[in-house]
Amino acid sequence: MADSIRCVGCQRGKEDIIAESWCSDCSEQVCKTCARVHERMYPPHKIVPMKEIQELSSSLLTLSKNCENHPDQKIILYCCQHDTVICDSCVPVSHPNCNPIISVEKAAKNVKHSTAISDLERRIGNLSQVTENILSQNETILEDLKKNRSKITKTVTEMKLKFIAHLDKLESNIHKDIDNKYEQCDETVSQIINSVQLSYDSLSTWKKDIISLKQYASEIHLFKAVKFLDAKTHQQELEIRDIQTATVPTLTYHPSGLESNIQNEHSQTWVQ
Structure with missing residues (x-):
């Protein structure tokens, strides 16, 4: 949660007072004086010290x-x-x-013990595990791409020894082709990793948020937060499903016909 926050009620009165607490019922930060007023309302509002919710997402606080x-x-x-x-x-x-x-x-009423919140926690937990697995799998894919890149480059260099007359000219083009394809694969996988990492970070934050809200928030605020995170989690589920069904980029080498065609071709694509 962002530092420093000013009392919302005082700001409405054009005063600049540091907030020390958070009113769960009003979803706003309050200073010490305003906190006492909120506690005296009927029914009393739930006031939580800022230090208790400092890691809670600002979107859920407001x-x-x-x-x-x-x-x-x-x-x-x-x-x-x-x-x-x-x-x-x-x-x-x-x-x-x-x-x-x-x-x-x-x-x-009783939302803290409802199936809605337990189901949301389960879904977030499951989706977190899925995103973690996808991150691990794509990190492995990225490493394999690097290894395959090195292997292909080595193969091309070895071919140079057999076809020195023509490979001197072809080597530069082939290496460029390898690098271009690798960069395309690398960019695709990196984008997947970045997207999944963002999802994983959000899900991790939401898991912490739910724990904090269950402990400190009023039932109404928790209920609203559950509905808010339910929609966000559904969006993450759809995005992760798209990533899971997307085609995984690969880097492979196809030398078939190279020796017989080398005399006739000065520039070919050997990497896919």
């Missing part, structure tokens, strides 16, 4: 209390049919025939 489709309306309802949180204005527009629609408070 989950909006207002409806995405109706920014001036607060999220107070949950549509069981569509599995989403909504406001009063959403009901006649998008959920006129949905049943049941219950309060967020009722939906969030």
Whole structure:
């Protein structure tokens, strides 16, 4: 979580006060004075020291209390049919025939022990393992590409000894072809690794976030966070599935016909 954060309530009053705590019910940072006010509300708001949530993702700390489709309306309802949180204005527009629609408070009750959060933790854990395996596999692929590159280069150099007259000219072109194909493979695999690493890092962060939220957040905030991370995890699942089904780049050498064609060809592609 970012350092230094100012009290949100004081900033609204044009005061610049350092926040010492976080109000889980309001999803905002509060100073010592404001924290006491929040604790005296009915029912009392849950106040958590900043040090307890310093590793929690900022996106989860600032989950909006207002409806995405109706920014001036607060999220107070949950549509069981569509599995989403909504406001009063959403009901006649998008959920006129949905049943049941219950309060967020009722939906969030006992969320810490619900199948929704346990299933989300399981999915994140499984996806983390998958991304870790993909990273390992692609690191191995990258090493194999490097080894194959060296082997092919060595083969080409050995051929030079047999066909010195022509390979002096061909060697440069063949090496360039090897390097170009290797760079293409390297770029593709590196992009996969970077993408999967980002997914893995996000999933690792979310796992920590859920642990922290289960311990410190209110049920309503935790419920919102579960829905937020559920969508994010689904997106990661789709991206990882695409990576898993994508064609893995390889670097292989095909010398067939080289000796018989060398007299007639001055430039060929031998690497794929």
